[in-house]
Amino acid sequence: MPSLLTSLLLIFVPLSFVTIGGGQTIVADVHRQVVDVHHWMTASQFLDLFAISRMAPGPGSLLVTLIGWQVSGLAGAIVATFAIFTPTAIMTFCIARIWQRTRGARWQVIVEAGLRPIAVGTILASVYVLLQALDGGWLAKAIALASTAILLATPVNPLLLLFGGGLTFVAVQTLMPMV
16 A cells, blocks of 8 residues: 555646646646545545635635645645646656647647636536535535636635635524524
């Protein structure tokens, strides 16, 4: 049986290669691995780490660092971070060199067009997984969906939505405790 550090490497190195569209695209797969396959944490704990990673400055893939910390302390955080960022950084450097030399080539336009729906699909899968893990019932899900709609339609500061969503949840729970 591989050690926890080896397991972190074996999970996150392959996932680093499929982060098309950013780190948020692998959230569903990360959730499946750490919650369903390895049982390193509950869905609720995963959601907490996800929320912390979104509130912290830096890339969204820092979720992986937090998972590594949860699984195996400082060494786990370092291994997980290395595993998620290093392979992609090397691959990006190599591809960027080729991309610059062949700018505007027909194959390049086709690849870019083909990757867009993949990125959208993986992001939607991540949203679905996160909504499933959300505690708070239908009210929390409604607030999350309403916040998303507001973010897409207006330039409102996300911190205001967090504050407003929290107040709304508390107010509704206070007025209607059965919700």
